[in-house]
Amino acid sequence: MGMSNLQFLIIILLSPLLQGIIKKMKAYAQGRVGPGVLQPYWDLARLFRKDMVISETASWIFHATPFIVFLSTLAASLMVPVITPDAPVLAIGDIIALLYTLALGRFFLVLAGLDAGTAFGGEGSSREATVAILVEPMMMLAIFTSAVAGGSTKLSVISKSMHILDSPAHVLAFAAFFVALIADTGRVPVDNPDTHLELTMIHEGMVLEYSGRYLALLEWAHYMKQMLLFTIAIDLFFPFGIKGDALRSALFYIIKLLVLAAAMAATESSRAKLRFFQLPSLLGGAFVLSLLSLITFVMLGR
Amino acid sequence: MLLISLAFFISGAVFFAFAPKKGLHYFYLLYAAGAGLAAFSFAQALYNYAYSAAGAPALSFALQISPALSMGFKSGPLQDFFGLLLSLAAFAASVYSSGYMKGTAAPRFQGIFYGLFILSMGAVFLAADALSFLISWEAMSLVSYFLVVSDTESEAAQNAGLTYATMTHIGTAFIIGAFMLAFSATGSLDFTGMAAGLAGQSMTIKSVIFILSFIGFGMKAGIVPLHIWLPKAHPAAPSNVSALMSGVMIKAGIYGIMLMCLHVLGGPGAHYATWWGVVVLATGAASSVLGVLYALMEKDLKRLLAYSSVENIGIILLGTGAAIVFYSFGQTALAGLALAAALYHTMNHAMFKGLLFLGSGSVLHGAHSKNLEDMGGLLKRMPYTGLFFLAGSVAICALPPFNGFVSEWLTFQALILGSSTPLAYSKVITLLGGAALALTGALAAAAFVKAFGVAFLGLPRSPKARDAKEAGLPVTAALGFLAAMCLLLGVAPRIMLRLISAMPFAGLKEMGSAGPLHSPLIIAGGFSGFWPAAILVSMLLGLLIILALAGTWGRNRKITYANSWDCGIRALTPRMQYTATAFTKPLRVIFKTIYRPRKEVRISFKLKPLFVSGITYQSGITPFLENYLYRPLTSFVGKAALKIRHLQSGSLPLYLGYIMLTLIGLLMAWA
Known part of the structure; x- marks a missing residue:
């Protein structure tokens, strides 16, 4: 039982690996060899060893943000069942507390973008805030469907009560959630994680002024958030196998994670990035899907 | 103790009238002492209601005018809750005023009316019958009207005052209508008597009373579409008064709605109509989303805060409406949860909106402007105001570990549990209310990132902002007190829930369940739960670990301070930063159906079409x-x-x- 409280360490330690795997998958899909799957670890290690250059304009918000972002992601990862739903530590928060804890990090990240007083940071911040506004209600509605179906907003209870996409409503909700996943992890077609072209960047725009240790913390937090959201998707929509013994559950978890990663890599490789002002039609469409899922659930009663 | 507090207020007003003009602002401390005493006494009474079998001794005072007509004031759990809210906000605002109101244009007038304003709000909350309620209500409206038009001789303030006076009196007319109807149906002006008399009445009469009082009190609370006076009037008053108007006076509207809809119409064995709850819920959803949408576009800091008050009233009504829906189906435990959420948010909003309005006053003092586009870089120049304003912003965006999150979390749970109501339409409506709340949360985060980021971060956009300074110890102390309250109510929600459980409404008792004050919050028989203190503690532990690791391995890293990245042109100016208007541009485009943005570009030529002599550009949104x-x-x-x-x-x-x-x-x- 005691060990189960430490399942969040999986997210902290393996999230760079997941990032490496997605990159590798993308490289294959695009006909490249690509860097090794461990590359994100080397990147982080190198960034941690570097000196930092910080803007003279920046205030203490700039210094505090990497810590707040990292720590809020860490606190959020305490609340999610990775391989067992029976860990006592999960009582810290339900799915709503989890999302709002993540939002705390985002709040400071957006502020940090404004702190250096440059146009790039402001641009990234403004766009991130806009995407968040379009994504959050949609994500919340998709989660409502699962919560109402599972009879609780606790991820531990939902993941125990479900098998795999148990009802038509869940299928619709997952479709919406997947779009939210793309947007929240900053991937094509919403954002391009590999760009530094000022016209297209969102996340990269906000962290443009960061270097060294601070950048390492932010990047790591970003990887953690990605794995965290993948794990939430697994817990909400196909948690089968999580109730069994730890080894079997871990095996299932890895397979599900790889499937999601492949889906993400396939989406990114087969889609072009949307123009920013075309996003509302994508995200609005997903919002309608999540709304339909909720109404379907209420009308069908399952 | 309340009498001593009253004495402090009266003596304060007398001193303002007669003491020499120099150092007059220190007499605000008398008000602070009075408010502090009152807060203590209200909190103690609430605690006794919740935890002592005998309850608390109810204070009452009645004036017999004729055998049939009396005017009275009486304390009770609901009254004490709003009294506590008032006195906490008034305490902070009064301490603040003792530093802030130095050298204003009309110190005597403002001092006296400020005291009267607090007293009249107290009288509204304690009134025991329709007559004394209406008299106190009118006094509150008039005194606040004078305060709105007092600060400046500008035409805008006079117009704001006119709009406010007109709309508030239309509202009062509806309230009088509700009271008269209740009186003619029951023959009683006393609220307890009304409740008893209305219990057996027909649903039609009750529904009419409900509609009249919802419109009347909703006008004061600032619900959409009756809110248009609020963003005009609140910013026009001096900041200490704005804080009380937005933090407390609009809660008098909420108090009225709760008094009439839940106490008077909800007497023993009462039946509620589901559609009442749905009306309240839908109004709440509309108010919260529209309020925050307009807050987002505002570049006047105080108007932004005023619009955000409309939003928060909406959130409170989401909880209240859900409670009425649950009561109508007899689901009292869930109704208690929803009502606790509403009451908790009412208290929270008084704390963080008070903090933010007082903070905006401090910013106004430092940067000499309410316009966000003139500010920038204030965090380095006003570190304490900045820190506390940030705390207020985080709290109002409902982010853990501050108080706004606890009440919004409770509201979310209540709305999700709306799925357990028996009818399909009530299920869908409550869940859609939840979606509206999620949208509101994201919009509020954008609005306050904009407000804080543009005002306090980056480079100063005007010479005055560059030379900004703090406004002194009383001001920062008051801000610090409210910020601490926000954190306390966010980390230990059981303190407030215990007080809320004393309210005389069915289903609330369970909300104050025993257990250590810092233990996890578990609601609706284990439907959900969270542990606010643990979120904070886990983050602090994580911080210690990171700092320890950094101390071990990362000591010899160098930090260089240099210019921000400017594409190599070495000439970054404040004008290159994102402005408040630019920050929200994408949203103006996306929500253009609501905002109806307009822009006007005028180009004048020396020689058409090649030589331009000047361009003027104007843009805005259509209200x-x-x-x-x-x-x-x-x-x-x-x-x-x-x-x-x-x-x-x-x-x-x-x-x-x-x-x-x-x-x-x-x-x-x-x-």
């Missing part, structure tokens, strides 16, 4: 309701008034004729 609802309405009223004017010919015999006709009419109606 939808003002243009399409209120403007036609006011022009209609104006035209009708012109027509009616013919009645006033000025000749005496005609007026005597009117009097005679009225008399005959009345006699015939009486017979």
